[in-house]
Amino acid sequence: MLEVNGLSKTYGEGERTTRALAELSFTVAEGEFVCVVGPSGCGKTTLLRCMAGLLPPTSGSVSLRGHVVAGPPEQVGFVFQEYSRSLMPWLSVRDNIALPLRHKRLGKAERTRLVEEAVESVGLTGFIDHFPWELSGGMQQRVAIARALAYEPEILLMDEPFASVDAQTRADLEDLVLRVRKDYGVTVVFVTHDIDEAVYLGDRVVVLTQPPTTVQEVLAVNLPEPRDQVETKELPEFAHLRAHVFRAIKRRQELRPAT
Ligand SMILES: Nc1ncnc2c1ncn2[C@@H]1O[C@H](COP(=O)(O)OP(=O)(O)OP(=O)(O)O)[C@@H](O)[C@H]1O
Structure with a gap:
C-alpha cells in the first residue's frame, strides 16, 4: 500500500x-x-x-x-506529538474535530455524525462542548485522535x-x-x-x-x-x-x- x-x-x-x-x-x-x-x-x-x-x-x-x-x-490522517499546539484553543472539541472536514463535501447531518462517532470512539462524549484548555493532556490527545478518525482516513x-x-x-x-x-x-x-x-x-x-x-x-x-x-x-x-x-x-x- x-x-x-x-x-x-x-x-x-x-x-x-x-x-x-x-x-x-x-x-x-x-x-x-x-x-x-x-x-x-x-x-x-x-x-x-x-x-x-x-x-x-x-x-x-x-x-x-x-x-x-x-x-x-x-x-491520510495525522496525529502529532504536540496536542497542545495542534488543537485550536478558541474552538470546542466538536468544532476542533469538525475543522478538517471542511475539505470534504459533506452535508451537515453527515458531518455531525462523523464528529459524534469519533468523539464516542475515544470516550469523550460528555466533553464534546468543552474547550481544549478544560481537558487534561491525555484527553486533548484523545481529541487529536478523534479529529484524525472523523476524517475517515x-x-x-x-x-x-x-x-x-x-x-x-x-x-x-x-x-x-x-x-x-x-x-x-x-x-x-x-x-x-x-x-x-x-x-x-x-x-x-x-x-x-x-x-x-x-x-x-x-x-x-x-x-x-x-x-x-x-x-x-x-x-x-x-x-x-x-x-x-x-x-x-x-x-x-x-x-x-x-x-
Ligand atoms: N527544518 C529543519 N531544518 C534543518 N534541519 C532539520 C530540520 N528539521 C530537522 N532537522 C534535522 O534533521 C535531523 C532529524 O530530525 P528529526 O526531527 O526528523 O528527528 P527525530 O528522530 O524525529 O528526533 P526526535 O526523536 O528528537 O523527535 C536532526 O539533526 C535535525 O536537527
Whole structure:
C-alpha cells in the first residue's frame, strides 16, 4: 500500500547541511500497524513528514498504491506529538474535530455524525462542548485522535503521539489506538523512540540507525492478539523482541566512529 523507496532528505546548504535521512526503503501493507523506532534525532519526524507529503524528499520517493506522494494525500490522517499546539484553543472539541472536514463535501447531518462517532470512539462524549484548555493532556490527545478518525482516513500517521503524557495515560492511549485501528480498519504508521511501545503496538517494527539514517532492520512481531498491557508484556517473546531491538540500536551506536 505504502512504499518508501530509497528515500533521502538533506536539510540546508553548504556548511549548514544536515543529512537527516541517508537512504530508506520499506513497505507498509494494507491494514498493517507498522512502528518506526530509532534514537532521538535520527529523522523519524522527517520520515513521517515525507510520507505525509508535507516535505519533499531530496531523492527517492514515497508511493501510495503505486502513485508517488507529492502533497498530502486525501486518504491520510495525522496525529502529532504536540496536542497542545495542534488543537485550536478558541474552538470546542466538536468544532476542533469538525475543522478538517471542511475539505470534504459533506452535508451537515453527515458531518455531525462523523464528529459524534469519533468523539464516542475515544470516550469523550460528555466533553464534546468543552474547550481544549478544560481537558487534561491525555484527553486533548484523545481529541487529536478523534479529529484524525472523523476524517475517515485509510492511513493514520502518528508522530510520537504519547510522548508528553504520563505512563498510565500512555498505556490507555496505546490500547485506544489498537482498538480504533481494529474498529476503523485503518493502516497505521506509528513513530516512537520507545522500544516497548513499538513492540507492544506493532505488527512489524522498522528499526532506524543513527544519522545519516538508514533502515537497520525490519522485525515481525508475532505476539498474540489482542495485546494486553500486563499479559503481553509478561510474555518471554515480548522480552526477547524488546531486547533484540535494544541491542540492534545499541550495537549500531557502538559501531559509530568517535567524533
Ligand atoms: N527544518 C529543519 N531544518 C534543518 N534541519 C532539520 C530540520 N528539521 C530537522 N532537522 C534535522 O534533521 C535531523 C532529524 O530530525 P528529526 O526531527 O526528523 O528527528 P527525530 O528522530 O524525529 O528526533 P526526535 O526523536 O528528537 O523527535 C536532526 O539533526 C535535525 O536537527
